[in-house]
Amino acid sequence: MGPTYSPSPSPAPDSANRRDILSKILRLGGLSAATVAAGWWLRGRSCRPEEELAVTLKTSFLVPADARYPQMVVTQGEDPRALVRKALRCLGGIQRFIARGDVVVIKPNIAWDRTPEQAANTNPLAVSEMVRLCLEAGAKKVRITDVSCGEPRRCFQRSGIASAASAEGAEIVLPEEHLFRQVNLRGEVMGEWPVLEPFIAADKMINFPVAKSHSLTGVTLGMKNWYGILGGERSRLHQRIHESLADLADFMRPTLTIIDAYRVLIRNGPVGGNLGDVELKKTLIAGTDPVALDAYAAKTFWNIDPETLLYLKLAQDRGLGKMDFQQVPTEVLN
């Protein structure tokens, strides 16, 4: 037992007055009502969580066809910069593709931590010349970006593209995590995928791949370059590579495709690393028919019959271009 409790000598406490009782009951009543209301409201909000809805948008960056100019140009020469200038002049000049005030995105291949001599990424000189031309034509902004396979900062730096292009005034966009948007590609095998924002926020799109060998499709050229707009688990795409390539080509319709074949990784692509696998072809192929360009490059550098490349056939069936490049108005400059 503890110490005994002795009541204080003070008079019995005042019994609560009516006013206090009323105010306390009112307060408790209000609190209860608010709790019930909040509970009811929150209950009404409940729904099974769904992933954020993907954006569905149009990504055609095409310019109208013009019968006066060829749809494909093949140029050869010593200087990668001169090749770009020559090709563009022949296609009708840069003004045909770039209007004043355009936001232009150039998508080179900056996939690997390799130097220009190793030919795993697009030629930096050719890219920077394209930047210069676009800015000269009055483009408001020229963005260079790619979702690299290797560590992006290393790839952008060691490919030489970041320094060469930013020297010409391009904006370099590294594929940072917060720049991806969930997009519905509405393809046959490709549904919702994270796409790097600059690729869906542009006025004009220039696909600027480098020609390389690849074990699954034989070659990696223009259409395969579109893998580089995607984040996420893109290694899963190889299971249905032809369908996914056609889907992507259908989704991204570039203003212009330029295939850099100055140095060509003939074997051990697409990463390479051995200078013995690189052949100096000093060629550049540019044009508005992405299917014909890929077919031409495959035939010219690897002697692969375009008929055997299923993805070209699928792309042709969707009306993206002609696989039989001999049917396409072409100009060859030397």
Added chain:
Amino acid sequence: MRPPTLRRIRLASQITFFGLFAFLLCKTEFHGSLRSAATEIRLPYPVGTFLEADPLIAFSTALATHALYPRLIWCLIIVIPTLFLGRFFCGWICPLGSMNHFFSDFKSERKRGSKRIDSNRYKKWQALKYYILVALLVSAVFGGLVVGVMDPISLAVRSLGLSILPGINYGLNTFLDGLYNSKLGGLRIASMVFQFFLQHLILSFRQPHFRESFFLGLLFITIMVLNLRITRFWCRALCPLGALLGFATRWAILGMEKHTEKCHDCNRCALHCQGGDDPVPGVPWRKAECHLCFNCVGDCPEDGIKFKFFPGARDTVEKLQLQRRRVCAGVAAGVGLLPLLRSTSGFAVESDPRLIRPPGALAEREFLARCIRCGECMKVCPNNALQPTLLEAGVEGIWTPVLVPRIGYCEPTCVLCSQVCPTGALWEITQAEKIGSSQGDEKKPKPVKLGTAFYDRGRCLPWAMATECIVCEEWCPTSPKAIYLHPAEVVDAQGAVKMVRQPSVDPEHCTGCGACEHVCPVRDRPAVYITSIGESRSVTNQILLRQGGRGER
């Protein structure tokens, strides 16, 4: 204006060196440059300076390896002045000490009024650090560098770099993303402005993740919180570097003189004492405990405490008073530690197949004699591929680096980890050395090999599920490729016969970089994985019989 007092100069020094430490730590990362197209990437700042100037690291690796990794010679700029002045490093430079100092100044119920003076008096348990040091150094003599677990610089780099900074990075990014994705235009612009500045200050290019990050952080926070109970508890009782510098104060010529004739026992000198070295009158001053913070000089209302060169030695404990029995216990612990740790099967006999060491790593025995577990290599790895071990390398190898290809692979041209390693556990190699120049030619130098890839054919799409894939071959960075494909006829679920290309590994060319494991579309447990066999650093952990090769020892 009065000339700045010694304690103000000390404070400025602490802030400067902590700032420098934090700056170098944040710069222990490859940020990339849009301006340079350098073919070999190196870090622009000497990020390991604090570790390289740490006398404990230099001393213990010298004991373990009988040599000094060249850059550790920087420790002399701490050692030599300490011989003359005493533990100025602890009070003026040490970043962990400065953080402890900062948290010790927080108000706390435990340190109020007379309790505070009492808690700042010298305690016998402060000698614990000397016994810890003895044990750690003795074990270093036998070739095990467990001392790295407790070295204060190593601890600070590891805790901040692998836990606290990634945590801050995550918090800031979440905040910025919230702003960026808000519907208000102003907030979006504000987020971009913040992003711009923070990116250059502290944000990593991509969110780093580390195994055991939580425990490393918890340990660090515990050390900080202990300061609220006892001022600089870590520095007074545990720090092996403090103990080493304490030994070095034996003949220091800078010392304290107490002019007790004016003293009226206010004990204010002990109020802000950092080291617990008894500046109070009536007892001798303990030189080996003093951090030279000079708080007592400023706190004495009678100007009764003076620091001067060649002071009268009356009131000073010059020599450490260690108990012989406990020193012997320390030695015994040091002698016993390594045999105990190495008697497990983990060392040498049955090493973990997933113990893939970074490029440049020395053979395991040599590696463990050098690695101080500072985490610099893990912090700098641009692919976040290097992680601290838990038990993969045995208890002895806790927090040493291991490559985890599922998180990131080893970029063939990257040698940043070997560039930042302060002790040569990852011996500095060049890009050319790492890639080798053999390109298939037997006679030329081979690339550095971390391990070998193996296929789990039960999980590999072309082998098990009649599905085309080849992503591993696509990424394989060696030339010729170490992964080769061969067409095979398979039957799918509908009974149809189709051709797929099935991958296999050529162990001769595989460098174990882990790119294949990293990209394998079978996300959870990849169908191709690296194990350490074939690593160039080991003569015994090999598969292939080669002419000129050595047999098992």
